[in-house]
Amino acid sequence: MDTMIPLVLRALLILGSFCTLVFILKRVRHAKMQIEDTIFWIFFSALLLFISVFPGLLYWASDLLGFVSPINLVYLLIIFVLLMHQFSLTERLSLMDVKLRTLAQRVALNQEKLDSDRKPAEEPKAEPSQPQEKD
Amino acid sequence: MLKLLIVIPAYNEAESITRVVDDLIQNYPQYDYVVVNDGSRDKTAAICRAKGYHLIDLPVNLGLAGAFQTGLRYAAENGYDCAMQLDADGQHLPQYIAPMLEMLEDGADIVIGSRFVTVLKPRTLRMLGSYLISWAIRLTTGRAICDPTSGMRMFNRRLLEEFAQNPNYGPEPDTISYLIKNGAVVKELQVEMAERTAGQSYLNFARSVQYMIKMGLSILLIQWFRKRDTVTPYPERSL
Numbered sequence: 001m002d003t004m005i006p007l008v009l010r011a012l013l014i015l016g017s018f019c020t021l022v023f024i025l026k027r028v029r030h031a032k033m034q035i036e037d038t039i040f041w042i043f044f045s046a047l048l049l050f051i052s053v054f055p056g057l058l059y060w061a062s063d064l065l066g067f068v069s070p071i072n073l074v075y076l077l078i079i080f081v082l083l084m085h086q087f088s089l090t091e092r093l094s095l096m097d098v099k100l101r102t103l104a105q106r107v108a109l110n111q112e113k114l115d116s117d118r119k120p121a122e123e124p125k126a127e128p129s130q131p132q133e134k135d
Numbered sequence: 136m137l138k139l140l141i142v143i144p145a146y147n148e149a150e151s152i153t154r155v156v157d158d159l160i161q162n163y164p165q166y167d168y169v170v171v172n173d174g175s176r177d178k179t180a181a182i183c184r185a186k187g188y189h190l191i192d193l194p195v196n197l198g199l200a201g202a203f204q205t206g207l208r209y210a211a212e213n214g215y216d217c218a219m220q221l222d223a224d225g226q227h228l229p230q231y232i233a234p235m236l237e238m239l240e241d242g243a244d245i246v247i248g249s250r251f252v253t254v255l256k257p258r259t260l261r262m263l264g265s266y267l268i269s270w271a272i273r274l275t276t277g278r279a280i281c282d283p284t285s286g287m288r289m290f291n292r293r294l295l296e297e298f299a300q301n302p303n304y305g306p307e308p309d310t311i312s313y314l315i316k317n318g319a320v321v322k323e324l325q326v327e328m329a330e331r332t333a334g335q336s337y338l339n340f341a342r343s344v345q346y347m348i349k350m351g352l353s354i355l356l357i358q359w360f361r362k363r364d365t366v367t368p369y370p371e372r373s374l
C-alpha cells in the first residue's frame with residue numbers, strides 16, 4: 001500500500017486538472033487565447049484526471065518498467081509532457097522572432113521608399129526659397 | 136445592390152491564380168475583388184503585380200485564417216456591405232455569387248456555398264470528417280449544416296466586422312457552429328465545385344487529424360464557454 005499513489009495526491013491531481021481547465025476556458029471566453037493553443041492544456045488536464053481516477057494502469061506500467069514507486073512514473077510523465085510542450089513553444093517563439101524581424105524590416109523599407117519618393121517633389125520648392133532669403 | 140468584396144486568399148497558387156482572377160475580371164466586372172497573398176514562396180505576388188491585379192501582399196505567412204481576415208479588414212475599412220471567400224485554386228465557381236447575394240439580401244447573416252444540400256454526400260473516407268463535423272454541429276446547435284467544410288462563404292456587414300477584429304474567428308466550421316448557437320442566421324445554397332486543377336491539397340493525414348481534433352474540441356466543448364461580443368464596433372484607423 002505504501003508504494004501506491006496517496007489519496008491526498010490523487011485529490012490534488014483532480015483539483016489541478018479542474019483548475020487548469022477552468023483557467024483555460026476563462027481565457028478563451030474573454031478571447032485572450034486562441035483555440036488551437038488550448039488543445040494542449042485540455043489534453044493535459046484530461047491526463048491528470050485520468051491518472052488520478054484510474055491509477056491501476058499506472059501501477060501496471062510502473063511495475064512493468066521497474067519503478068520503485070508509481071508516483072515516480074507520474075512525475076516523469078508530467079515532466080516529459082511539459083518538456084515536449086516547452087520544445088514546441090521554443091520552436092514557435094523562434095519562428096515568431098523571424099517573422100517579427102521580417103515585418104519590422106518590411107515596414108522600415110516601405111517607410112524609406114515613401115520618404116525617398118517624396119523628396120524629389122519637395123526639393124524644387126526648397127531651392128527657390130533660398131535665394132529669396134539672401135535678397 | 137449590395138457592395139461585395141471577393142477575398143481570394145492565395146498561398147503558392149502561381150499556377151491557378153491568373154485563371155481565377157482573369158475569369159472574375161472578364162465575366163464578373165460588377166464585383167470588387169482582392170487577392171491576399173499569404174507570404175507565398177512561389178511567384179504568386181509577382182504574377183499579380185505583373186498582371187495589375189488588386190493585391191494585398193502579406194510580408195509573412197499568416198495561414199488561411201489570418202489571410203482571410205486581412206481581406207475582411209480591408210472590406211470593413213472600405214465600406215463594403217458584404218464579403219466572401221473565393222479559393223485561388225479555382226474550386227469555387229463565381230456563377231453562384233449572384234444567388235448567394237440574393238440569399239444574403241433576404242436576411243441571412245452567412246451564406247454557405249454547399250455541395251450537399253440537394254446532392255447526397257458521398258460516403259467516402261474523405262467525407263468522414265465532414266460527416267463528423269455536421270453531426271457535432273447538429274448535436275450542439277440543432278441545425279443541419281450539410282457542407283460545413285466548404286470554404287465558399289459570404290458574410291454580411293455585421294458579421295464581416297465581427298470576423299475582421301476578433302481572434303478565434305477563423306473561416307472554419309467551428310466558427311459557423313458558434314455563430315449559429317449565438318443567433319446568427321446561416322443559410323446554404325446548393326453549388327457545384329470544380330476539382331482543383333493545380334497545386335495540391337493542404338490537408339495530409341497528420342494535418343487532417345489535427346484539424347479534426349481542433350474542430351471537435353472547439354464545437355463540442357469550447358464553444359459553450361465563449362462569449363460573443365457584438366458591441367465593440369470596428370475601430371477607425373488613420374494612416
